[in-house]
Amino acid sequence: MSELNDFGGGQDPAGGVLVVTTNDVPGHRVVRVIGEVFGLTVRSRHIGSQIGAGLKSLMGGELKGLTKTLVETRNQAMERLVEQTKARGGNAVLMMRFDVTEAADVGTEVCAYGTAAVIEPIG
Template sequence: MIVVTTENIPGYRVKEVLGPVFGLTVRSRGIGGNIMAGLRSIMGGEIKEYTSMLEDARKQAMDRMVQNARAMGADAVIMMRYDSGEIGQDMSEIVAYGTAVVVERT
């Protein structure tokens, strides 16, 4: 599966646009991670517990988007983006989205 943030893929042409596709995940740090993050926030600097959680969440959201695109019959996703938001005080929503397409080499 080719996934790009651009409208075009060099060396390919879009043969068919299948439509929007997305992958979604919601994550929350456990109590231990929240305590460690709270302690780190007092001292300043990167909060590695949250960085790791968000990296994993982005990967899972992208994997789910790719699965959904495959189910639609796509072999590429163009204009891929991430979006995120908060749900409550300790949950993060991450969505990967784009346009599922069928491409062919030029």
């Protein structure tokens, strides 16, 4: 189970905010659109992982240290997205996306963004 959490991620079900990549949520209606929200983080590269990645790239294969770092980074960006949504009174993020870019050759910038909204079950 540990490897599942190390190399994958997603939303914490206890977070109180539903995050979806779709425009709507089946069985729910959008009561109010709050607007764009995002969670941003920039992570520098660890010198040990850079050396390990350099050696691994000579032999081929997955760079597990870098994969774990990127998963942690995406999860942190997602947590910040959820915090922003809650702070604005939302209980859902629609059309969530990630944007990943290099940040001035010193790290990786990860931004989770979407549309904050208030949704409620139909019926």
